[in-house]
Amino acid sequence: MSPDHPSVPAPAAHRIALLLAKHGEELARHIRRIVRDDDTAQDLLQETMLRAWKAVARLTEGSNERAWLYRIATNASLNHQRARSRERAALARHAAELAANTDHPDGATGEERDRAGLWAEVARLPERQRLALSLRVADELDYEEIAARIGGTAEAARANVYQATRRLKMKVRGA
Amino acid sequence: MSGITAQEREAVERIVRGAFGALTGRGGEPLRYAMMDDTPVGVLGLAAGRRGLRHLSFVRGEDDFLERLLAEHGEVAVLKSSELDDVRRALDRYFAGKRLDFDLAVDLGDLAPFHQRVLDATAKVPAGRVATYTQIAARAGSPKASRAAGNALHNNPVAIVVPCHRVLRTDGSLGGYGGGLPVKEWLLRHEGALL
Numbered sequence A: 001m002s003p004d005h006p007s008v009p010a011p012a013a014h015r016i017a018l019l020l021a022k023h024g025e026e027l028a029r030h031i032r033r034i035v036r037d038d039d040t041a042q043d044l045l046q047e048t049m050l051r052a053w054k055a056v057a058r059l060t061e062g063s064n065e066r067a068w069l070y071r072i073a074t075n076a077s078l079n080h081q082r083a084r085s086r087e088r089a090a091l092a093r094h095a096a097e098l099a100a101n102t103d104h105p106d107g108a109t110g111e112e113r114d115r116a117g118l119w120a121e122v123a124r125l126p127e128r129q130r131l132a133l134s135l136r137v138a139d140e141l142d143y144e145e146i147a148a149r150i151g152g153t154a155e156a157a158r159a160n161v162y163q164a165t166r167r168l169k170m171k172v173r174g175a
Numbered sequence B: 001m002s003g004i005t006a007q008e009r010e011a012v013e014r015i016v017r018g019a020f021g022a023l024t025g026r027g028g029e030p031l032r033y034a035m036m037d038d039t040p041v042g043v044l045g046l047a048a049g050r051r052g053l054r055h056l057s058f059v060r061g062e063d064d065f066l067e068r069l070l071a072e073h074g075e076v077a078v079l080k081s082s083e084l085d086d087v088r089r090a091l092d093r094y095f096a097g098k099r100l101d102f103d104l105a106v107d108l109g110d111l112a113p114f115h116q117r118v119l120d121a122t123a124k125v126p127a128g129r130v131a132t133y134t135q136i137a138a139r140a141g142s143p144k145a146s147r148a149a150g151n152a153l154h155n156n157p158v159a160i161v162v163p164c165h166r167v168l169r170t171d172g173s174l175g176g177y178g179g180g181l182p183v184k185e186w187l188l189r190h191e192g193a194l195l
Helices: A011-035 A038-058 A065-101 A111-124 A127-137 A143-150 A154-172 B006-024 B062-073 B085-095 B113-123 B133-139 B146-154 B181-190
Strands: B031-039 B042-049 B052-058 B078-080
Touching: A011 A038, A011 A065, A011 B006, A011 B062, A011 B078, A038 A065, A038 B006, A065 A111, A065 A127, A065 A154, A111 A127, A111 A154, A127 A143, A127 A154, A143 A154, B031 B062, B031 B085, B042 B062, B042 B085, B052 B062, B062 B078, B113 B133, B113 B146, B133 B146
Parallel strands: B031 B078
Antiparallel strands: B031 B042, B042 B052
């Protein structure tokens, strides 16, 4: 046992390391049941542990730390799911508007078909474009605010939204 | 988040990444642990990696055991797990006197070669029998190193399963034991090596 082992956590992280060791496996399983995606679940477990850290001083001796962590994890996961479904709804509306407002080469209406195809196309957008578009249409942020959240400049954010919209329009036109 | 420095935040991210990587098989080898709270010899902490059992320790409780594991292995991939049920069942059978020898994979790969040889020699002493520090040193290839063999046994990470309690002084006295001499005596009586 070397006291200066590089991976020994800073004292403040120590309590969290103990909590994570004891409950990390079941919490990860719990979160994955809600969000069904490993990357998202990992982010949410991280958020759960950071929230736990902030509140750990209020966790008194003898209180049920396991139930407490489960509550934090559940809230974080459900908040995420709610935000995600708001985002999906806004993107779906956006896609529907695009489909309605874009001229079709064959003059067909086929709005339902477009919407499904567009939705798949949204999922295929590069992560940064999808994020920028989502912040624009779901959260109605301006480009400065989008840049502040995803990094880069306002111009880059505008370009990402533009590229995303262009790809979706091309999809409607069958290009 | 207020009250949390960037450094601390980074530490949490590292812990979560490591633990989650272990869970999803994307990270390094996890060290899984479990507790046995009421055995005839007190509280035991068990920990195993993919290649086998790495720790069987006499501890004061879960936090005590975890502190030791984290200090020795870092916090990255130490996780409580139900996957050690086979080890717990084997120990239950041992304590019930139904089966006194163990057929469990043990991983001593982190130890120095002599340390490993001493423990390998010790693992071959069957229940109900004893050996001396000198005999174990000889079987480990260094007949004159009985004191070093004693030290190696005192630092046996896998107590009971690697039966260092079966090793005594040449004069027949018990010698030492990490779990305390009353425990060593209990184990030897339980196995029928002491009357």
